[in-house]
Amino acid sequence: MTASTASYLWSLHDVLGQGATASVYKARNKRSGELVAVKVFNILSYSRPHDVQMREFEMLRKLNHSNIVRLFAVEELPSRQKVLVMEFCSGGSxxxxxxxxxxxxxxxxxxxxxxxxxxxxxxxxxxxxxxxxxxxxxxxxxxxxxxxxxxxxxxxxxxxxxxxxxxxxxxxxxxxxxxxxxxxxxxxxxxxxxxxxxxxxxxxxxxxxxxxxxxxxxxxxxxxxxxxxxxxxxxxxxxxxxxxxxxxxxxxxxxxxxxxxxxxxxxxxxxxxxxxxxxxxxxxxxxxxxxxxxxxxxxxxxxDLLQRQPVHLFSLQQAMAHCVYVHHYNTVTMFFEEVASQTGIGLQHQHLMYLGHELPLEGSMKVVNLPSTSVSQPLILLSYAPEPNTSLPVREPETPVIPSKFEVVADYSFSKTIVGVVHQYLRIVQLLHTHRELLLQGYYGYMMKLRSDCREAMHSITVITIRLRSCFNAQHKIHKLASYASENQGSFDNSQKLQQLHEILPVYTAGIQEFLNRLDHLQIEQSKLAETLASDKSCQKMEMLLQKIMAIHQHYRKDRLTGKLAYNDEQIHKFEKIHLSSHIKRVKSLFREESMQRYKELVASTRTWSSVMLEMHTRLLDFSSSSTGLLADLEMNEQHQMKAMDRMLYSLQTNRTVQPGLAPRDKDQMVSRMHHLRDEMELLVRELQCNNSIIESLGAVNSAADLGPARPSTL
Missing domain, CATH: 1.10.510.10 (Transferase(Phosphotransferase) domain 1)
Incomplete structure (x- = not known):
């Protein structure tokens, strides 16, 4: 059956919606075929006062906005019933x-x-x-x-x-x-x-x-x-x-x-x-x-809410995803404060990574300058403090009890509910899969960062070694020259302290190498876990179970429309119910014994990794401070040596007096030897200056590791 006005045509079967006073149909323009929606008022609507009847027409004529349905025309059926012609929206309500x-x-x-x-x-x-x-x-x-x-x-x-x-x-x-x-x-x-x-x-x-x-x-x-x-x-x-x-x-x-x-x-x-x-x-x-x-x-x-920018964040040690809503004009400091509010991780312990690399941010930067994030590609938040074990990010959905009696309407209602529940199961399994990927990626990035820290620690030790050798060489020559320059060696004799540092450096090196070996072991373990999880088909299995349950639901929908079933159809209905019960059990088993169990195993592994890596980070951070002090001590020692050599040079250049009673030949030899020592001292000064230039060219040391005994006392 069809109906029409002067310009529009529709089938009475194409119902978009029905109310107490009108029905809405999908219609077409008779000339262009353009799809529209027509609202046809019924007899009941005309029992209302005329001003009430006309109110909707008048309202739609005056309103003009992209979030309000547009009115194209007001037409009439041959029966004089009013018809509103409005824009057709394909997505339903x-x-x-x-x-x-x-x-x-x-x-x-x-x-x-x-x-x-x-x-x-x-x-x-x-x-x-x-x-x-x-x-x-x-x-x-x-x-x-x-x-x-x-x-x-x-x-x-x-x-x-x-x-x-x-x-x-x-x-x-x-x-x-x-x-x-x-x-x-x-x-x-x-x-x-x-x-x-x-x-x-x-x-x-x-x-x-x-x-x-x-x-x-x-x-x-x-x-x-x-x-x-x-x-x-x-x-x-x-x-x-x-x-x-x-x-x-x-x-x-x-x-x-x-x-x-x-x-x-x-x-x-x-x-x-x-x-x-x-x-x-x-x-x-x-x-x-x-x-x-x-x-x-x-x-x-x-x-205010809608103007905020969502920033996706994954707290690595807590294994929790967050979405922080901040204004684009807010500072990064305000963003960090909101992160602290959601995660409980203080500003001083927050460290961000993005795509496996460190993300250094200045507090005065604007949030708009943060990289684009998504659920699967968030900022990774590292915490440099022990984090308590958090609860699982999801809860298992509640599943209603399947009706024990045969009843077409009740079975349909149950099947519709269970389809929604299994959709939720699927979402959770997909979420756990995403979290697993983020955990593996995040800890891989964390491991690579620690490797970089270890390399910087090795670099620091190299710089200390070069400076230490320079100090040893200078100390040795100063000892030789001191007696001829009438200097007191005690004022600049640091041989014992230099030797103490010399003995500690190999311990530092061995400790860093041990850390590198442990990182190798962790990365092998991480790689094996990644391979195992890559072969996991939990999502695909859950999707297949959902399709089977949806098929039963569609079957039950037809049965509900049919009403009273014939004997054979009733038997088929009951068999489908047995299958439905079996599929639900499989959904629960898949969730608990495969998806959730593997996630828990991965989280347990990451907690062990986190403990080991936090200890590494702490000790590397301590050594960074220690190595900075060692370099400062060695630099001060070099300055003392330079001053001592300056005094010796001055003494050699000004003190031309030789011991009385010596033979002329011995006096000539003594003077010649003093000139030679002076030249040697000047060469040593130039060597120290050259070593300093080499050290400076190696670059600044940003972080290092304290892997052995406490650093020696000031040299």
């Missing part, structure tokens, strides 16, 4: 998206942020025109999918909308039960008369419930048996909700309400986003209209 079992636990973070941004922008446009929607819910938010695959969400269904300033009130009732403000719910659903009037904040309550639904896949306020079956308890939950609570659930009949002040662990949003979102939800889902946020406060908070 937000409700359709949330009813997809894949989103049973809420939308992915990027998609949720898109929903939030579109709602905020659309609502901001409504408030600019003084419009209150009065029926905001996922079913009235439609989705357009662009050529790039990105979503654009648009507010639709303005049949209940009306113009209302921030300080104005209304008394008429519109909306959908689960998303209705408690004051309106009391009158519309419970049929309790009261003298209350309602303001624009009723839209904020509906937005809060919608955002919670989009974030978690569930409604925030749920009585036992559901909101439609237990209406008094539904009202009780929403009106008695404590300040700050964002959800309340009754798990047993007539039981207590469990209040929640945070989003459930099962939702896909990061902790960084949850911290920013929860205060918004608590502020707008407030039954007392006087305590509820105003739109200005809502727009300010959400705009």
């Amino acid at each position: 937000l409700l359709n998206l949330l009813e997809d079992p894949e989103n049973a636990y809420g939308l992915p973070e990027t998609e949720f942020l898109t929903v939030l941004q579109c709602i905020v922008q659309g609502m901001n446009h409504l408030r600019e025109y003084g419009v209150v929607h009065r029926d905001i819910k996922p079913g009235n938010i439609i989705r357009q999918v662009g050529e790039d695959g990105k979503s654009v969400y648009k507010l639709t269904d303005f049949g209940a909308a009306r113009e209302l300033d921030d300080d104005e009130k209304f008394v008429s009732i519109y909306g959908t039960e689960e998303y209705l403000h408690p004051d309106m719910y009391e009158r519309a659903v419970l049929r309790k008369p009261h003298q209350k009037s309602y303001g624009v904040s009723v839209d904020l309550w509906s937005i809060g419930v919608t955002l919670y639904h989009a974030a978690t896949g569930s409604l925030p306020f749920t009585p036992y048996e559901g909101p439609r079956k237990n209406k008094p308890t539904m009202y009780k939950i929403t009106t008695e909700k404590p300040m700050g609570a964002i959800a309340g659930i009754q798990r047993v009949e007539s039981g207590p309400i469990e209040w929640s002040y945070h989003l459930p662990h099962s939702c896909q949003l990061s902790q960084g986003l949850r911290v920013l979102l929860v205060p918004v939800l608590a502020g707008i889902m407030e039954a007392d209209q006087d305590r509820c946020w105003a739109f200005d406060q809502f727009f300010k908070a959400t705009t």
